Amino acid sequence: MRYGKQILVPEFGEESQKTLSAATVAIVGCGALGALQAELLTRMGAGRLRIADGDLVSLNNLHRQLLFTERDAEEGTPKVTAAANRLAALNSEVALRTTAERITRDNIAAFAEKADLILDATDNIATRFLINDYCVRNSLPWIYTGVAGTTGLILPILPREGPCLRCLYPDPPSESDAATCAADGILPTTVALAVSLQITQLVRILNRTAVPGTLIRLNVWDASVRTTTAHRNPECLCCGQRRFEFLDAEAPDGTALATAVCSQRMVRIDSRFWEGAFNVERALAAAAQNGAAVERKGLLRIVTAGARRISLFPDGHMLVHECTVTDEALAAVREVFR
Numbered sequence: 346m347r348y349g350k351q352i353l354v355p356e357f358g359e360e361s362q363k364t365l366s367a368a369t370v371a372i373v374g375c376g377a378l379g380a381l382q383a384e385l386l387t388r389m390g391a392g393r394l395r396i397a398d399g400d401l402v403s404l405n406n407l408h409r410q411l412l413f414t415e416r417d418a419e420e421g422t423p424k425v426t427a428a429a430n431r432l433a434a435l436n437s438e439v440a441l442r443t444t445a446e447r448i449t450r451d452n453i454a455a456f457a458e459k460a461d462l463i464l465d466a467t468d469n470i471a472t473r474f475l476i477n478d479y480c481v482r483n484s485l486p487w488i489y490t491g492v493a494g495t496t497g498l499i500l501p502i503l504p505r506e507g508p509c510l511r512c513l514y515p516d517p518p519s520e521s522d523a524a525t526c527a528a529d530g531i532l533p534t535t536v537a538l539a540v541s542l543q544i545t546q547l548v549r550i551l552n553r554t555a556v557p558g559t560l561i562r563l564n565v566w567d568a569s570v571r572t573t574t575a576h577r578n579p580e581c582l583c584c585g586q587r588r589f590e591f592l593d594a595e596a597p598d599g600t601a602l603a604t605a606v607c608s609q610r611m612v613r614i615d616s617r618f619w620e621g622a623f624n625v626e627r628a629l630a631a632a633a634q635n636g637a638a639v640e641r642k643g644l645l646r647i648v649t650a651g652a653r654r655i656s657l658f659p660d661g662h663m664l665v666h667e668c669t670v671t672d673e674a675l676a677a678v679r680e681v682f683r
């Protein structure tokens with residue numbers, strides 16, 4: 346039996362295997378956290394997996410992102426495409442659905458529909474507050490996980506039973522204040538420890554042995570894992586007052602038109618750039634007229650104008666390479682597609 350060795354573990358047993366095999370897990374992000382989450386869940390026999398990510402594999406991902414190869418980096422393969430190829434070879438019984446887009450308030454409902462649980466594998470604060478709103482509103486469990494350097498913080502969130510992310514952080518820290526792997530670096534061993542704890546919590550949520558409010562702090566360098574209990578804040582805007590600002594567009598949610606991508610020298614431009622329906626042929630015709638060269642690479646179109654290289658995705662979102670300043674990236678795409 347394929348899963349016999351994990352079923353033999355008394356804490357896990359037949360019951361956990363049954364609930365895991367029947368579960369649909371949605372993974373938001375396919376970087377270091379998402380790739381390892383997906384690999385473990387695939388090997389352990391999760392029923393259905395969904396993964397969303399709008400990025401491409403690059404060489405500086407490989408030290409910590411387990412599913413990807415040098416060839417994926419050379420070819421600039423979308424992460425979800427590279428992940429799907431590898432995961433299918435690991436366990437053909439797991440049904441996988443991928444979305445080559447970043448999760449926003451417009452697509453989160455379609456992405457998470459009928460999921461039993463959402464795993465946080467994002468690289469930004471804004472998306473986590475969006476996931477929190479969605480999950481509290483729909484009483485869907487999710488697991489927050491932030492990692493930087495040698496440290497990590499994990500909070501399984503069970504709406505109605507324990508605190509939500511806004512009970513702990515009433516207002517999101519600004520992206521510049523937040524520790525991000527672009528600024529701080531990250532050890533792959535930090536990621537591996539964090540994901541091990543996160544996936545174990547997932548198993549316990551599914552088999553109903555999770556303890557609400559379990560806040561886990563880890564430091565891989567010090568070999569320490571400390572657990573405390575976090576409590577609900579009755580005044581919490583989200584789970585207390587049931588105001589879903591990030592989902593309902595009352596607050597700027599950080600899904601800005603242009604965002605610098607964590608740890609890579611690129612800026613992502615949202616598909617809202619096109620203002621109305623995106624038409625790929627029209628966009629490419631405009632680029633050609635403005636002197637750009639267009640090359641097709643799988644799902645992508647690579648648009649080159651002088652030293653500027655832009656990856657254009659089927660849904661209209663773009664990555665401007667070798668650029669870290671959002672205004673500069675926006676000016677570049679306006680110039681190319683004007």
Ligand SMILES: [Zn+2]
Nearest residue numbers: 509512581584
């Ligand atoms: Zn709350």
